[in-house]
Amino acid sequence: MKKTLLKASLAIGFAELFNALNINAQKYLLPEWSNAFSMLFMRTAFGMLFFWVLDRFSQKEKVAPRDLLFMLTAGACSLTSYMTFYLLGVEKSSPVDSSLIMSCMPVAVLILAVLFYREKLSILKILGVICGIGGTVFIILMQARVNDAEHFRNSVLGNLFCVFSALSYGVYLIVNKRLATRYAPFTMLKWIFTGAFIMSIPLLWIAGWDVPAFRDGFHVIPWAVILFVLIFPTGLTYLLIPFALKNLQATTVAMYDYEVPVVASLVGILLGQAHFGWYQPVAAMLIFLGVYLVSKENKRMRRLHDDSLPI
Numbered sequence: 001m002k003k004t005l006l007k008a009s010l011a012i013g014f015a016e017l018f019n020a021l022n023i024n025a026q027k028y029l030l031p032e033w034s035n036a037f038s039m040l041f042m043r044t045a046f047g048m049l050f051f052w053v054l055d056r057f058s059q060k061e062k063v064a065p066r067d068l069l070f071m072l073t074a075g076a077c078s079l080t081s082y083m084t085f086y087l088l089g090v091e092k093s094s095p096v097d098s099s100l101i102m103s104c105m106p107v108a109v110l111i112l113a114v115l116f117y118r119e120k121l122s123i124l125k126i127l128g129v130i131c132g133i134g135g136t137v138f139i140i141l142m143q144a145r146v147n148d149a150e151h152f153r154n155s156v157l158g159n160l161f162c163v164f165s166a167l168s169y170g171v172y173l174i175v176n177k178r179l180a181t182r183y184a185p186f187t188m189l190k191w192i193f194t195g196a197f198i199m200s201i202p203l204l205w206i207a208g209w210d211v212p213a214f215r216d217g218f219h220v221i222p223w224a225v226i227l228f229v230l231i232f233p234t235g236l237t238y239l240l241i242p243f244a245l246k247n248l249q250a251t252t253v254a255m256y257d258y259e260v261p262v263v264a265s266l267v268g269i270l271l272g273q274a275h276f277g278w279y280q281p282v283a284a285m286l287i288f289l290g291v292y293l294v295s296k297e298n299k300r301m302r303r304l305h306d307d308s309l310p311i
Contacts, residue, residue, distance in 0.1 A: 001131075005247060005248070005291045006022075006069040006246050007243075007247075008077075008243060008244045008246070008247035008248045009244075009248065009290050011240040011241070011243050011244040012240065012241065012244035012248065012256045013256060013259070014240055014258065015237045015241050015244065015256075016256045016260055016263075017250075017259065017263060018232040018233045018236065018237050018260040019050055019233055019237065019260050020099065020261075020262075020263035020264040020267070021228070021232075021262040021263065021264070021267065022204075022229060022232075022233035023095050023098060023099050023102075023175060023234075023260075023268070024095055024264055024268055025089055025225050025228055025229050025233075026035075026039070026087060026090045026091070026229065027090055027094075027095055027268065028089070028225055028228070028273070029222065029225055029226065029272050030087060030090065030091035030224075031091055032210045032212065033156065033211065033212055033213040033219070033222040033226075034174065034210070034212070034222075034226070035070045035131065035207060035208075035210040036084065036087040036091055036207075037084070037200070037203050037204050037206075037208075038204065038207075038210055038211045039087055039229075040080070040083055040084055040087060040200050040202075040203065041152065041197075041200045041201070042110075042211075042226070042230065043083065043229065043230065044083070044193055044196040044197040044200045044301045045081070045197055045200075046115045046230040046234055046235065047189070047193040047234050047235070048193040048194050048196075048197045048199075050193075050234070050235045051186055051189045051190035051193055051238075052190050052194075053096055053242070054186050054190075055187065055190050056295060058100060058184065058186055059184070059226075061183055061184060063183065063187065064187075065193070067179055067183070068191060070175075070177075070179065070186055070190035070193065071094035071192050072181065072191055072192075072194060072195035072198070073195060074172065074175050074176055074192055074195065075191065075192035075193060075194060075195025075196040075198075076195040076196060076198060076199040077195075077199070077235075078168055078169075078171045078172035078175060079172055079192055079193070079195070079196040080195075080196045080199040080200060080203070081164075081165075081168035081171075082165050082168040082169045083171055083196065085161045085162070085164040085165035085168055086102075086161075086162070086165040087102075088158070088161045089159065089160075089161030089162035089164075089268070090158070090162075091158065092154045092155065092157050092158025093158030093161075093162060094149030094155070094158050094160065094268060094273065094274035094275070095264045095265060095267070095273050095274050096264070096265040096268055096269070096274045096276065097139050097155070097159055097162075097259075097274075097280070098158065098159070098162045098264075098279050099194065099260055099261035099264035099265060099268075100135070100139060100261050100265075100280065100283055100284055100287055101129075101136050101139065101159055101162040101163060101287075102165065102166055102260070102261075102267050102288055103131045103135055103163055103257060103258070103261050103287055103288070104135070104163075104166055104171060104290070104291065105132075105166045105169055105261060106168070106257075106291045106294050106295055107128065107129055107132035107133070107290050107291060107294050108166040108167050108170040109170040109173055109174070110125060110128070110129065110169070111129065111170070111293045112170040112171060112174055113174065116174050117147070117174075121251065122162070123221070123239040124293045125293065125294055127290075127293050128165070128289070128290045128291070128292070128295075129294065131260070131286045131289045131293065132287055132294065133289060133292030134286050134290075135283040135285075135286030135287035135289075135290060136159075136163060136283075136287065137278070138279065138281070138282065138283045138286065139159060139187055139283045140155075140159045140160070142203075142277070142279040143281075156236070157226065176188065177206070179226035185238070185242055186238075198218055201232060208292070213226060231263050235310030237271030257291075265280075
């Protein structure tokens with residue numbers, strides 16, 4: 001039992017580590033070595049192939065035509081929106097700010113659950129929403145003090161893209177809640193990624209394929225970073241998280257979410273991708289407090305977390 005718990009803890013720890021390093025990897029790649037829509041195409045194509053191959057070695061499930069259409073639509077709309085806004089946001093924002101904003105996802109999910117599920121709001125949840133939104137707004141407003149006009153515009157735009165990404169991911173979780181109780185994760189993911197891949201094709205056609213890493217010879221570091229993004233955050237993470245969710249309580253898994261902003265921030269500062277400012281710890285305390293209050297004694301939200309997989 002102890003060995004299983006240790007393996008589950010290591011699994012979720014490495015999964016969140018990959019998610020954190022993904023922010024730094026995308027910051028390195030975008031836009032110098034790839035534009036956002038080319039990266040979207042590569043990630044959705046790899047994800048689709050990855051889960052279709054895994055499905056060949058898992059128990060076959062028959063998917064109702066209506067559910068199949070729903071999965072494809074969810075991938076084409078909510079997953080594509082999440083990944084597109086995420087890539088555009090990370091490109092323009094710093095790893096510190098973007099990771100803090102993205103950690104507000106439980107707050108975004110609660111706001112959407114109030115709209116979709118008529119989730120009841122207690123005083124603690126209202127305070128949590130206020131803290132989460134307050135921390136996010138504080139990050140955006142502080143950009144005017146620490147950046148010049150051009151960097152201010154880019155940072156604000158990037159942070160807003162991160163907010164839209166978190167909201168899109170909240171929609172993704174909620175719309176897939178009904179199907180998550182019917183089908184295995186890999187069955188859902190192969191069709192959801194297929195829908196996202198189909199949607200990425202016209203987006204790529206409009207934006208154009210632009211991956212300098214694949215031009216003018218072999219670039220070792222950019223190729224290695226691209227392979228890391230595809231293999232670990234896009235693929236391997238989905239093998240680790242179901243194992244962790246199966247053997248750990250959802251509240252324990254949720255605690256590892258705080259690993260992402262800490263690791264992404266430290267690595268970003270060490271690599272020179274971000275600068276540490278006094279306002280960021282203040283914003284982090286507001287956001288972390290908001291997430292804690294929103295998640296506290298929230299059984300419906302815990303079930304939603306338990307049935308879902310981060311991207």
